[in-house]
Amino acid sequence: xxxxxxxxxxxxxxxxxxxxxxxxxxxxxxxxxxxxxxxxxxxxxxxxxxxxxxxxxxxxxxxxxxxxxxxxxxxxxxxxxxxxxxxxxxxxxxxxxxxxxxxxxxxxxxxxxxxxxxxxxxxxxxxxxxxxxxxxxxxxxxxxxxxxxxxxxxxxxxxxxxxxxxxxxxxxxxxxxxxxxxxxxxxxxxxxxxxxxxxxxxxxxxxxxxxxxxxxxxxxxxxxxxxxxxxxxxxxxxxxxxxxxxxxxxxxxxxxxxxxxxxxxxxxxxxxxxxxxxxxxxxxxxxxxxxxxxxxxxxxxxxxxxxxxxxxxxxxxxxxxxxxxxxxxxxxxx
Numbered sequence: 203x204x205x206x207x208x209x210x211x212x213x214x215x216x217x218x219x220x221x222x223x224x225x226x227x228x229x230x231x232x233x234x235x236x237x238x239x240x241x242x243x244x245x246x247x248x249x250x251x252x253x254x255x256x257x258x259x260x261x262x263x264x265x266x267x268x269x270x271x272x273x274x275x276x277x278x279x280x281x282x283x284x285x286x287x288x289x290x291x292x293x294x295x296x297x298x299x300x301x302x303x304x305x306x307x308x309x310x311x312x313x314x315x316x317x318x319x320x321x322x323x324x325x326x327x328x329x330x331x332x333x334x335x336x337x338x339x340x341x342x343x344x345x346x347x348x349x350x351x352x353x354x355x356x357x358x359x360x361x362x363x364x365x366x367x368x369x370x371x372x373x374x375x376x377x378x379x380x381x382x383x384x385x386x387x388x389x390x391x392x393x394x395x396x397x398x399x400x401x402x403x404x405x406x407x408x409x410x411x412x413x414x415x416x417x418x419x420x421x422x423x424x425x426x427x428x429x430x431x432x433x434x435x436x437x438x439x440x441x442x443x444x445x446x447x448x449x450x451x452x453x454x455x456x457x458x459x460x461x462x463x464x465x466x467x468x469x470x471x472x473x474x475x476x477x478x479x480x481x482x483x484x485x486x487x488x489x490x491x492x493x494x495x496x497x498x499x500x501x502x503x504x505x506x507x508x509x510x511x512x513x514x515x516x517x518x519x520x521x522x523x524x525x526x527x528x529x530x531x532x533x534x535x536x
Contacts, residue, residue: 205231205280206316206317207227207228207229207231207282207316208227208228208231208232208268208270208314208315208316209225209226209227209228209314209315209316210225210226210227210228210295210298210299210312210313210314211224211225211312211313211314211315212224212225212226212298212299212310212311212312213310213311213312213313214303214305214306214310214311215306215311216311216354216356217356217419217421218311218313218323218354218356218419219405219419219420219421220405220406223298223303223310224298225298226294226295226298226299227282228268228270229272229273229281229282229283229291230270230271230272230273230278230280230281230282231270231316232268232269232270234269235266235267235268235269236266236267237264237265237266237267238264238265238266238267239264240261240262240265241258241260241261242258242259242260242261242262243256243257243258243259244256244257244258244259245257263352263353263354263355264352264353265327265350265351265352265353266314266322266324266350266351266352266353267348267349267350267351268347268348268349268351269346269347269348269349270346270347271344271345271346271347272288272291272292272295272344272345272347273288273343273344274286274287274288274291274342274343274344275335275343275344287341287342288333288341288342288343288344288345289341289342291345292331292345292347295329295347296329298310298312299312299326299329299349300326300329309325309326311323311324311325311354312324312325312326312351312354314351322351322353323353323354323355324351324352324353324354325351325352325354326349326350326351327350327351327352328349328350329347329348329349329350330347330348330349331345331346331347332345332346332347332348333345334346382413382414383411383412383413383414384398384401384402384405384407384411384412384414384420385398385411387401387414387420388401388420388422400423401420401421401422401423404421404422404423405420405421
């Protein structure tokens with residue numbers, strides 16, 4: 203029996219049923235792995251009671267924890283990547299599982315396969331890299347990877363498993379062996395003659411004779427409900443488009459009215475400002491003229507006062523001179 207390695211397969215759609223984006227084979231299988239199952243219970247206790255039964259709150263998705271090593275010492279038997287730098291092994295692993303896929307704006311969806319009965323659809327939740335062995339120049343020779351993957355299921359699959367009714371009633375078929383054809387999978391699932399066309403359309407397939415890889419998946423649409431669902435979906439989209447168009451038109455009209463009102467208000471405000479400016483200008487001019495007139499009056503009054511003072515001085519001098527003359531005449535008489 204040949205040794206089988208753990209394979210990680212990347213997909214760009216949440217159903218993990220379309221064309222795969224790439225694969226990464228873990229070069230050295232781990233000695234063990236851990237699958238974590240949880241149930242969150244809600245404990246509530248009534249006043250005066252000693253205990254109460256825990257109630258089911260939620261069931262988190264299953265977690266898978268793997269610990270494995272990347273090695274380039276050429277000392278481990280069966281290492282698929284002997285001769286490949288450890289940094290390159292780490293880079294390839296993170297590129298497939300951790301790095302952002304620009305086409306879907308998130309990291310890839312993953313399917314982990316090991317042996318015949320181990321298939322785990324998931325997403326990488328956490329990965330730590332611990333470098334433990336180096337060359338003299340610092341080049342890593344060995345790294346220990348601790349990775350946690352959280353289970354992933356497409357929404358309609360989860361709905362089916364929870365016993366609820368899916369809007370489309372879709373299901374997923376997992377291929378059990380390499381080389382199986384789409385037609386064979388479809389024949390096992392349906393009796394309708396046109397089912398192959400429906401399955402091909404649901405999976406974006408153009409070649410009915412395409413062979414499938416082991417553990418790949420096909421979306422199996424509910425044939426008898428597909429047409430109704432499609433028509434209903436088209437009607438809903440059309441209604442939504444009409445509502446969006448009407449809302450956009452109403453918003454445009456409201457915006458135009460607001461612009462017109464703002465323009466009128468601006469014009470009124472401009473006229474009021476102009477009138478006020480003219481009034482202020484006129485008042486300033488009148489005040490300036492009044493001030494000028496007052497200044498001229500003050501100047502004239504000052505000039506008149508000056509002249510009057512000069513006349514009074516001259517009169518006083520003449521009177522004094524007359525008095526002296528009279529005194530001299532009187533003196534001469536005696």
